[in-house]
Amino acid sequence: MQAGKSSSDLEQEVFSQDLCTSCGACVNICPYIKVVKDKVAVIEPCGLTEGKCYDFCPRTLTDIAALDKSVFGKTRTDYSLGPYISIEMAQAKDSEIRCRAQYGGVVSALMKYALETGEISNAVLTRPFDVALMPSSVLVEESNQMAECAGSNYVSSATLAKMNEAAKQGKDSLGLVGIPCQVIALRKMQSSKHETGARGVKLVIGLFCTWALSYKGFSEFLKGKVDLTKVKRIDIPPPPANVMVVETAAGDVKFSLDEVRKFIKPTCGVCYDMTSEFADISVGMVEGIEDWNTLIVRTPAGKKFIDKAKKADVLNTRPLEQARLEHLKQASSIKKKRAIDAIQKRTNDKKNLLYLRLNAQEKRKYV
Secondary structure, three states: OOOOOOHHHHHHHOHHHOOOOOOOOOOOOOOOEEEEOOEEEEOOOOOOOOOHHHHHOOOOOEEHHHHHHHHHOOOOOOOOOOOOOEEEEEEEOOHHHHHHOOOOOHHHHHHHHHHHHOOOOEEEEEEEEEEOOEEEEEEEOOHHHHHHHOOOOOEOOOHHHHHHHHHHOOOOOEEEEEOHHHHHHHHHHHHOOOOOHHHHEEEEEEEOOOOOEOHHHHHHHHEOOEOHHHEEEEEOOOOOOOEEEEEEOOEEEEEEHHHHHHHEOHHHHHOOOOOOOOOOEEEEEOOOOOOOEEEEEOOHHHHHHHHHHHHOOOEEEEEOOHHHHHHHHHHHHHHHHHHHHHHHHHHOOOOOOOOEEOOHHHHHHHO
């Protein structure tokens, strides 16, 4: 934590600068910070000179090498994808899970298995399109609740607010599925000197993410074009399609990504992480191959869990071709370089990387 940093500093440096990711790390730990849909705000000054809210935020000082040591016990050697033990392709063996889920259904299958075997007692997940397109974070206790949380959503929800709420209720041995900014905030919470319920999270599955959309802007764009209460699924097919497909009860509607990108949250432009580099396990699509996921195992705990899942016949796996791995590394590196460019435009100073602290080797590669 930086000395003397509090909710007022968070408001000035993050909220007022359109840098909030809506991760929810600061919500439900303080009575003065609230979230409505994807908008987080300080409703009243708390009077503290330093606070957890500032410490936990993924857009306040984030030392990548220090987080590497905290999570992995070592510094990274792969600067494009972060630390990992293995990378392969995977899909849920259960065809019903694959039908309900997006792409290979790996996340749903793994969380279902984790709940059923007692690896975790509860899962913090996101239920898409809960109310007129806005997703909601939920605490899932039974594996039969997994189906309603399947599928992708391109509007972020305050997932860590639900985790904080669960911790207050005495829940522990949690599993959590989140996007990169949420995973970073979680790891900052776990490595903090402060008491936090985040230490009760035992399994972290991170999703690949390139950007999230503002709820207000995107929902207003869709109004009149589709009935928001009838949206069943949203998908962005791989290039060169350049479209977003909104599946509704009345049929599919396609929009050009050029129309949709104007609603990307400004904070996504400075995001340095595409593949949830601090998760135990990271999962994303395999570009050009339907019904399969990319599966990155990062921590020993993640490997132990995946080995058990494979032995229990939960997943089909096969090697990720070298060309596809190189493409993934290139895509991640491009996002990092764009983030650095966006940060430097904000600060007008090549030495000022805003919230990021990188070691010398990583700076040489991307700055």
